[in-house]
Amino acid sequence: MTIFKSMQASIVGVLAELVNDGSLTLNAPMPSFVVEPPRDPSHGDLATNVAMILTKAAGKPPRAIAELLKPKLEALSNVIGVEIAGPGFINLRLKPEVWQDELKEILTRGLAYGDSDYGKRERVNVEFVSANPTGPMHAGHVRGAVLGDTLCNLMAKAGYDVTREYYLNDAGTQVDVLARTTFLRYREALGEDIGEIPAGLYPGEYLKDVGAALAKRDGAKWQGKDESEWLIPLRVFATSYILELIREDLALIGIRHDVFTNERELVENGTLDKAFKILEDKGLIYTGTLPPPKGKTMEDWEPVPLTLFRSSQFGDSTDRPLKKRDGVWAYIMPDIAYHYDKIQRGFGTMINVLGTDHGGYLDRIRPVVAAFSDGKARLDVIYNNIVKIFVNGVPVKLSKRSGNLITLREMVEQVGAGAVRFFMLTRAPESELEFDFAKVVEQTRDNPVFYVQYAHARCCSILRNAAELLPGQDLSAEALVGENISAIRSAEELALIRFLAGWSRAVEAAAAAREPHRVAFYLMDLAAQFHSLWNRGNDNAALRFIVPDDPALTRARLVLIKAVQTVIASGLAVMSCKPLEEMRNDRPEAA
RNA sequence: GCGCCCUUAGCUCAGUUGGAUAGAGCAGCUGCCUUCUAAGCAGCAGGUCAGAGGUUCGAAUCCUCUAGGGCGCGCCA
Structure with missing residues (x-):
């Protein structure tokens, strides 16, 4: 409590x-x-x-x-x-004792300090990333990935039972394009000259590996064969190959999903038909004609009777077609079936993390969630704005067509996984975010990653120095908990403890608002308070944490340091950033 | 035309779900190193919270309208 x-x-x-x-x-x-x-x-x-x-x-x-x-x-x-x-x-x-006791609570609970039962073990499904399995992770995917994963960490800390889910779009036309490109790269691997990759296929070099892997596995088996023979097996081969790439990329920044759901499986095992039938049985399906969309000119539009879902009964602005005029499922049907599946698996709360360019998604899916669950299940979407990439302050235009893509792997190799993750959380989701490769590694006050890590490293440094000054003394958290800390009572020290004590509140508020970036801002504030207190020792040696001729006072102050270090580490853990214990050797201008 | 999001200091952004005198960083100015890491800290200056109404003990925050910006809006994918 x-x-x-x-x-x-x-x-x-x-x-x-x-x-x-x-x-x-x-x-x-x-x-x-x-x-x-x-x-x-x-x-x-x-x-x-x-x-x-x-x-x-x-x-x-x-x-x-x-x-x-x-x-x-x-x-x-x-x-x-x-x-x-x-x-x-x-x-x-x-009484100051209240705050002093809180310090000991922090030391006792360690990284688990701030855990809360706020979520009451409610089961929550968080779907994030869900990139099409047509290429490796690139800069455009990273923000949503970090946001989703950190939200999961956060909600777990706040007492929710969280499932991380990835929805694999492995049944659409994009995957056919992937299979056709793979077929070309496969022929190339077998020694054919394929020339330029034709427009409409994926030009990326990474597909050479897929083609080569296929050639290695199957030899000349598909050469000269008709598309009808190889399309499906190559789709399966290529998507599973690339999904593996994606999983490896995500692992670079510490992301692992619990569940992967395949669109193809939902089609093949009849979930689409089942979901449709349920809507039909509820009397929510009818045949009708929609008015033409407004504000947009459609040359080929003509009124045609279609199979419609009474979406407008659930607050939607219009009813939605579930089948095209030729009777084939409309694009949204697999998504509808997918959410039916999630509800069947017992999730009352579902969260999807999407880019702002998926604007209308919630409007289309929320009505079916209400229909399937009789209004009991809830779907929320977190829309995250775009990331603008800068290299040394110069904006970089990214385009799939020109192949000018910055991959997640490159980002991690250049600035480190922790910095990538932290920086992605330095803006509210709805704000645009500038990711400047130079700034992320800058060692100055205005780089929040550095600033927070520096605070943690400073704590570690003080503890190291204290260990030297007090040889043979046990300075572990377990030992320090027993220390008399009545001397920790200055206004500044108590203010810092009050802030530490707010960690659990911050976790709950951030989880409730589904805003992981608040964790980053909490840590920046905490770091600022700590650096400020540290600098008081510069002006007045008596206020330093380490007081050489007073071991007892030093140990008492170490309790505060240990607590600060613990809460920073606890916050970084939510963000899956590794806390740094020392930064001295990284100093760029060190001669 | 409709829907969602945004508009806060010169710039980039926070703002603890409606609380007390609206906060940081950068840029500008002034101080603090024979140091527990100055990679930092303290201070000064900077505001019609886009605008207008409304709700109440109380509004940057909630509602309505207006202006400006972003995204989305097919039986496509």
């Missing part, structure tokens, strides 16, 4: 007492109030809006309610001061 939650519980108890003894009457259910750190530290340790929230239910002005609560709150054992401020905030000051 966090300090905030336990104070909230205490306040609920106090309110119950006031209601019991008749001094407070509530004629409405109690709305939820918050206990949080005040924005201005001079306001105390904790602030609550409970008095303002209760004005309606209690029929009294906020400050009057606050006055009722004040004496009871002052009587709480951990509280040393209560002030009523502004429109009716109640500011609480706590």
